[in-house]
Amino acid sequence: MESALDDVEPLLPERSLGDILNETFVIYGRHFAKFLGLAGAVQIPATLVLLAPIENAAIYIILNLISLIALVSIFGATIYAVGQHYLTDSVMVVDCYRRLTWRLVSMAILAAIFAVITIMGLLLLSFVGVTLYSFAVAIVLILGAYIVPALVGPVVIVEGVKTIAALPRAFELARQNVLRMSWDLLVCFLVAFGLGFVLFTPFILFFPSETDALSRTLVVVSLIAPAVVVPPVLSIAITLLYYDLRVRNEGFNIEKLSQEMGLAAV
Numbered sequence: 001m002e003s004a005l006d007d008v009e010p011l012l013p014e015r016s017l018g019d020i021l022n023e024t025f026v027i028y029g030r031h032f033a034k035f036l037g038l039a040g041a042v043q044i045p046a047t048l049v050l051l052a053p054i055e056n057a058a059i060y061i062i063l064n065l066i067s068l069i070a071l072v073s074i075f076g077a078t079i080y081a082v083g084q085h086y087l088t089d090s091v092m093v094v095d096c097y098r099r100l101t102w103r104l105v106s107m108a109i110l111a112a113i114f115a116v117i118t119i120m121g122l123l124l125l126s127f128v129g130v131t132l133y134s135f136a137v138a139i140v141l142i143l144g145a146y147i148v149p150a151l152v153g154p155v156v157i158v159e160g161v162k163t164i165a166a167l168p169r170a171f172e173l174a175r176q177n178v179l180r181m182s183w184d185l186l187v188c189f190l191v192a193f194g195l196g197f198v199l200f201t202p203f204i205l206f207f208p209s210e211t212d213a214l215s216r217t218l219v220v221v222s223l224i225a226p227a228v229v230v231p232p233v234l235s236i237a238i239t240l241l242y243y244d245l246r247v248r249n250e251g252f253n254i255e256k257l258s259q260e261m262g263l264a265a266v
Contacts, residue, residue, distance in 0.1 A: 012086075012243055012244075012247045012252055012253055012254065012257075013247070014244060014247055014248055015240065015244050015247075017183070017184050017187060020184070020188075020237060020240045020241060020244065021187075021188070021191065021237065023240055024233060024236045024237045024240060025233075027082060027085050027236055028232060028233060028236055030085070031081070031085065031090075031091040034081070034091040034093055035078070035081070035091070035232040036228060036229070037093050038074065038077050038078065038081060038091070038093045038096060038097075038232065039074050039078075039227075039228045039229070039231050039232050040228045041093070041097075042070045042073050042074060043070055043074065043224070043227045043228045043231065044224060044227075044228065046066050046067055046069075046070035046227075047067075047220060047223050047224050047227045048220065048224075049063060049066055050063055050067075050220045050223070051217060051220050065115070068111050068114065068115055069108075069111055071231055072107055072108075072110060072111040072114065072153075073097075073100060073107070074231045074232065074235060075107075075153050075231070075235045075238075076099070076100040076103070076107045076153060076156070076157050077093070077096035077097050077099070077100050078096070078231070078232050078235035078236060078239065079153055079154050079157040079158060079235065079238075079239045080095070080096045080099040080100070080157050080158075080261070081093075081096045081232075082236055082239040082240070083158060083239075083257055083261045083263065084096070084263065086254060086257060086265075087254070087257065087258055087261065087263050087264070087265045087266065088263065088264075088265070088266045089266065099157060099261075100157070102160075103156050103157060103160070103162070105162075105163075106156045106161075106162050106163040106166065107153070107156060107157075109163040110149060110152050110153060110156065110163060113149045113152075114146070114149055117142060117145045117146060117149065118142065120145075121138050121141060121142040121145070122138075124138060124141070125138040139186075140182070140186065143182060143185050143186050143189060144178075144182050146185060147174050147178065147181045147182060147185060148167065148170045148171050148174055149170070150185065150238050150241075151170035151173055151174055151238075151241075151242055151245070152166045152167060152170045153238070154238070154239055154242035154243075155169050155170050155173075155242075158242075158257070158260050158261060159260050160260065173242070173245045173246065173249065174245070176249075177245060181241065181245075184241055185238075185241075188234055188237040188238065188241075189234065191233070191237075192230050192231075192233050192234040192237075195226070195229065195230050195233060196226035196229075196230045197226075199225045199226040199229055199230070200222060200223065200225070200226050203218070203221075203222030204222075
């Protein structure tokens with residue numbers, strides 16, 4: 001059987017943003033069913049939970065926390081899946097979530113960091129008023145603040161480092177590449193958003209004009225497709241950005257990846 005290593009040099013290549021996006025969809029397409037299963041295992045239940053009646057602010061917060069935890073879980077599992085792709089040319093979903101469980105507390109802390117950044121961004125937006133300009137600025141600022149936390153995920157999952165040590169490690173990786181990382185994250189986010197929009201838009205034709213329980217149910221059900229399909233795309237892209245930073249700064253290669261993930265290259 002042809003190995004993934006037949007297609008990848010021992011020293012992983014430096015990649016432009018275009019190369020990273022192309023490689024993202026190559027990896028996604030090669031293991032499409034596995035990534036759907038990986039995301040669907042948590043996103044389908046997490047999305048259906050949104051059907052619960054929102055009777056007060058506490059329930060609203062709990063539902064959003066469930067969604068955030070689901071996204072961070074997919075992020076962590078996908079990071080390991082990308083490593084599996086390069087080392088074994090396969091994706092084992094159970095092993096991906098086993099690796100996530102190994103660093104569950106660290107990933108939970110990462111989810112809390114993402115939540116705090118997002119809440120601060122939304123509070124800032126509400127303070128200055130919602131306009132097209134302020135919304136665009138808020139998105140850029142939030143994405144800029146996401147740079148280090150986004151790299152914490154791969155540091156935790158690939159290198160096996162706990163959050164406290166992963167934060168300075170991620171900062172060191174991003175320190176000399178802040179502008180590039182900001183731009184790359186923005187483009188990756190827009191690609192993911194565009195994909196989600198394309199998947200969600202056809203369902204709008206079937207929405208009833210009245211706002212009732214049925215229309216809410218249709219909205220939630222229509223969110224399942226983008227909720228399952230989109231997160232792996234962004235997660236793969238961020239993982240490849242992390243690889244690229246290490247390739248440029250440290251000569252990161254397949255052998256090092258194999259050692260850190262505890263997975264033999266086939």
